[in-house]
Amino acid sequence: MSSSSLQILVVDDEPAIRQILAASLARAGHPVEVAASGREALMRLAKGDVEVALCDINMPDLTGIEVVREARANGVDTTFIMMTAFSSVDTAIEAMKAGAIDYMIKPLRSEELVQRLKQVADLRGLKGENEALRKLVGGRRQDHCPAVSQAMKTLDRLVAKVAPTDSTVLITGESGTGKGVTARAIHQASQRANEPFIPVNCGAIPENLLESEFFGHTKGAFTGADRARKGLFLEADRGTIFLDEIGELPLELQVKLLHVLEAREIRPLGSEQVRKINVRIVAATNRDLREMVGAGRFREDLFFRLSGFHVTVPPLRERREDIPALIRYLLARGSERFGVAGTLAIEPDAEEILIAYDWPGNVRELENVLQRATILAEDGRITVADLPPHITPATPAGASPEAPRPGTGTLREQVRDYEHGLILRAIEDCGGDRRAAAQRLGIGLSSLYRKLEEQEQARAAAGSGAAPA
Incomplete structure (x- = not known):
């Protein structure tokens, strides 16, 4: 295999396109596999060795x-190039936000595709060199922010203790708390x-x-096994396999x-040969495995084997003191991802709302909220207006946001208040998308921002005792 060849996965539900692309890429010297659906692609990508995925959007x-x-x-860490039969700026932007680096219009031209893949090979090579240099100069980068709360400091101490051993680890906690980050931290700090x-x-792979x-x-x-496959345990040999959502594993496979x-051995399907493996197992679940054992849905002996060392990642609402540091860490990471110059600042009242919110989706939900705010923010600052409506304090039951009080103030003030209420309702109905809200109201985006600013100025003037304009 040449230094510029890439392990490629072609993902498309049309057999003819898969066949044509696979043949073209193979002629160019790339090892190629195909997937006929998104689910099949995710199973293949989970092995971690696919360098580039050419993936249909529809x-x-x-x-x-x-x-x-x-x-x-x-x-x-696969590099994604999206394929679509319809050119759309919105689709391209959405693909880039999701993590793709490029998209191409069908039918793909062989020369253009080969050139794109050459660029990808150069970029991946440079990325690998930079990562190696960072490790040489500064050691491994820890992909998490420093703990502030006592609960997270305790978790960090437990991770530091168990990581150098070969103990099996069970990580529990609600969805979105960072169980995967904890598992990776255990691996990174291990031998x-x-x-x-x-x-x-485990919940994403079909049972059969x-x-x-x-x-x-x-x-x-x-039927359909046209080539031998190593399997994920052999892929992880000498390393770590992280079995997320272990509670979804059927009883037959639990045995x-x-x-x-x-x-410490496996036997591939169809083989009489037993293969010895040297794999560390880290498992995670958001379910109560003890309760599942009692209900006969999880084997007790497997539970005790997995929970030789048990750690729990606390939910975000139980460690609110971590939220300010998390906000700054996630904003820095999000600014880099979305190409924002510098790190965004956040207004104190917006930060207070984020700290007070209960975060049922935990860190994952906080990250999504901050990504949205990063896109909406102007002048390098996130304000309350950039947060989604379900995060901000609710209005009284039955009341509309900023509903005017009939019969108070001058006619101009009442009209302005009523107009402001309509704008806020439109923004809420459009899920916080101000451009869509402006279109719904039949005004320009700049007009919408101007009207919101005028209302803020009027409030400020009223609060200071000055007469509003």
């Missing part, structure tokens, strides 16, 4: 953009840090494919996983 099960988002959420870290979402995905198969082991934990 597919029946998952859209290409949903594939990119889920892959990024699972820690997959296996330079070996593979393979994240697997789980054994093959976990343990691999021989060619011809079942086989227990055997792997006890014997």
Whole structure:
């Protein structure tokens, strides 16, 4: 394999397109695999060795953009180039926000595709060199912000204690708390840090494919097995396999996983040969495994094997003192991702709202809110107006936002208040999208901003005792 060749996955629900692209890429010297759906693509991407995915945007099960988002959420570092038959600026922007680097219009021209892949190979090579240099100069980068709360400091101490060992670790906590980040931190601080870290979402793999995905198969082991596959446990050999959503594992596979934990060996489907493996297992779940054991839905012996060392990631509402540091960390990361010059500041009243909110989606929800605010923010500052309506304090039941009081103030003041209420309702109805709200109201975006600013000025004047303009 040449230094410029790339492991490529072609994802498209049309067989003819998959066949044409695979043949063209193979002639150009690239190893190629294909996937006929978004779900199939995610299973293949979970192995972590696909360097570039050419992914159709419009597919029946998952859209290409949903594939990119889920892959990024699972820690997959694949470079995505999207394919679409319809040129759309909005679609392109959405794809880039999800994590794709480019998109191409069908039908793809072979020369243009080869040139794009050459650029990707150069970029990936440079990225690898830079990462190696960073490790040489400054050690490994920890992808989390420093703990402030006692609960997170305790978690960090537990991670530091267990990481150098080979103990199996069970991580529990609500969805979005950062169980995957904790698992990766354990791997990065372990003796296996330079070996593979393979994240697997047990709930995302169809039950009939789980054994093959976990343990691999021989060619011809079942219908459609046209080539041998190593399986995720062999991919993780000498490294760490992270079994996320372990509570979704069916009972039949729980038995086989227990055997792997006890014997440290696997047998691929269709093979009589047993393979010894050296893999550390870190598992995570947001479910109560003890309750599942009592209900007969999770094996007690497997539960005790997995929970040899048990850590819990606390929900965000129980560690509010971490929120300010998290906000600054996520804003810095988001500014870099969206190409914002410098790190955005956040107004104190907006930060107070974020600290007071209960965050049912935890850190993941906070990150999504800040990403949205990063896009909406102007003049380098996030204000309350940039936060989604469900985050900001609710208005009284049955009342409209900023509803005017009939019969108070001058006619001009009442008209302005009524107009302001209409604008706020339109923004809320449009999910915080001010451009869409302006279109709904039949005014320009600049007019909408001007009217909001005039209302703020009127409020400020009223608060200071001056007569409003």
